[in-house]
Amino acid sequence: MISKKNLTPLILSLIFFLMLGLSFAAVPLYDLFCRVTGFGGTTQVSKEAPKIVIDEPVRVRFDTNVQTDLAWNFKANKSLYDIKPGKVYKVEFEVENFGKEPSSGVASYNVSPSTFGQYFNKLGCFCFEKQTLKSGEKMSYILTFYLDPEMVNDPKTKNIDDITMSYTFFSSDYYKQSKVN
Missing domain, CATH: 2.60.370.10 (Ctag/Cox11)
Known part of the structure; x- marks a missing residue:
């Protein structure tokens, strides 16, 4: 079982890596969106x-x-x-x-x-x-x-x-x- 003391850094680390992954995916996803919609x-x-x-x-x-x-x-x-x-x-x-x-x-x-x-x-x-x-x-x-x-x-x-x-x-x-x- 994870203690409350260890849970916060674990959640913050997960959020950091999620945001990092989304920042790399933003440009190709935006490009795909523009090509599909003509935006x-x-x-x-x-x-x-x-x-x-x-x-x-x-x-x-x-x-x-x-x-x-x-x-x-x-x-x-x-x-x-x-x-x-x-x-x-x-x-x-x-x-x-x-x-x-x-x-x-x-x-x-x-x-x-x-x-x-x-x-x-x-x-x-x-x-x-x-x-x-x-x-x-x-x-x-x-x-x-x-x-x-x-x-x-x-x-x-x-x-x-x-x-x-x-x-x-x-x-x-x-x-x-x-x-x-």
């Missing part, structure tokens, strides 16, 4: 397109940005599309390094309004992958996506007719080692 504009990743196309287009704007310490020019070849839910689209983005040295960046994105994130399905994307460009180099990247036709049945999204998909390239050169003379 915060998190888009979905899909392996195949739906079989239904809805003939009521939604206007989608592609906004492109570059972090200030990355000497890149980044733009969508076409920034405004009228998208039919269920139909697959490809958007081409051009990136150019106008700096004097090679540099690397990673693109992240968000969808506005955020309630629409769960209906924006990517079939292929360059985002979250490190891209390295030599000085003066230009590259093209493709986003392949569709809007889930189920959006017309959701009261939060059925009347939305204008969506912004915003991409930002961030420098991934934070981990450069300093040169030793």
